[in-house]
Amino acid sequence: MKGFGSALRSGLQHLGIVAIAMGSLPGVAIAHGAHIQARTATAMEIQATYDSGEPLAEATVQVFAPDDPQTPVYTGLTDADGKFVFVPTAPGNWEVSVRQAGHGDIAVVPVESEGAIASTFTNDAGLSLLQRGIVAGAVTWGCVGTALFFGRRGKQ
Amino acid sequence: MHIPDGILPAPVCVAGYAIAGGMTWVALKQIKKTSDSQVEVPKAALMAAAFFVGSSLSLPVPPVSVHLVLNGLLGIVLGWYAWPAILIGLLLQAILLGHGGVTTLGVDAVMMGIPALLAGQLFQLRHYLGKSLPPKVSLGLFSFVAGAFGVGLSALVFFALVIFAIPSTLEQSTEKSFLTALMLGHIPLIFLEGVFAVLLCFFLLRVKPELLER
Secondary structure: OHHHHHHHHHHHHHHHHHHHHHHHOOHHHHOOOOOOOOOOOOOEEEEOEOOOOOEOOOOEEEEEOOOOOOOOOEEEEOOOOOEEEEOOOOOEEEEEEEEEOOEEEEEEEEEOOOOOEOOOOOOOOOOOHHHHHHHHHHHHHHHHHHHHHHHHHHHO | OOOOOOOOOHHHHHHHHHHHHHHHHHHHHHHHHOOOOOOOHHHHHHHHHHHHHHOOOEEEEOOEEEEOOOHHHHHHHHHHHHHHHHHHHHHHHHHHHOOOOOOOHHHHHHHHHHHHHHHHHHHHOHHHHOOOOOHHHHHHHHHHHHHHHHHHHHHHHHHHHHHHOOOOOOOHHHHHHHHHHHHHHHHHHHHHHHHHHHHHHHHHHHHOHHHHOO
16 A cells, blocks of 8 residues: 555656646647637727718728828728628727728727717718709809800890 | 719829819810800710719619710710710719719719710711711710710720729629629619610700700
């Protein structure tokens, strides 16, 4: 029994040495490990559409932080609905540029300290079809009026 | 076809304004030279309305959607007056409809105005090159070529400007593949505008042929 006890002790000692040696090895030995950390952050979703309301799908998005308008912090493509999500990490005016084949727009989104969009921000969604029709009608009538005015002057 | 704000670098926008300014001066000088410059104003106003409304009508050419430009037609009917008509039309489109942009107004004017003026000159060539043809054939041929040429050249300038101005931070291949699709989408439009010009010229020939003579 005594012999078995000492054999067990020496075995455990060896195991301990191996474990200490493995733990003290540089990072290479444990590089297979991966970690995922989770925390809550306020994300912002943008949606890009054409005038017709059709989504600007697979368009290139560039997001610029308030302190650097030259280098984009986030880049990517919009999804099939023209949507793109990013996390503004600092308060200030974030610039979002969406473009595709020479079309696109730039939006400046004011972000407050908690990561929320400033309450003063208005999302300009452009004109509705009815508004566009009224504008087109007004301009056409303006041009027809001009034509009639100069036409009459010409006849006199 | 309109280039909105934020697509082109600032020097290109400034150059666009400089060229557009010079062209406006030349066009107004040429208009002043005519004996009664106000006679053409009603025609120019009506064509400016057509140009303004034309860009609001989108034509679905899968996988993209294009819209009428009508700049070749304006060049045919208006000659030098096409320039101020296009400039005013573009300004109203940018301010009221959000088509194009205010910073890119100069570039857009050059892109659509100069092809319009060239199309007008091309149409006038029928007096020399189309002499041997029957008058109706000559009118049809030259109006088609001029109408198609106006929008075709504008489309080429558009693609050249956009390709030249792709920032290095963008994924070039994605942008280029979408540009290719848009370029192919413009081919039916070129034919359509050519046909449109022929129809209008034949209509004017029947109802008011003096409108075609300058």
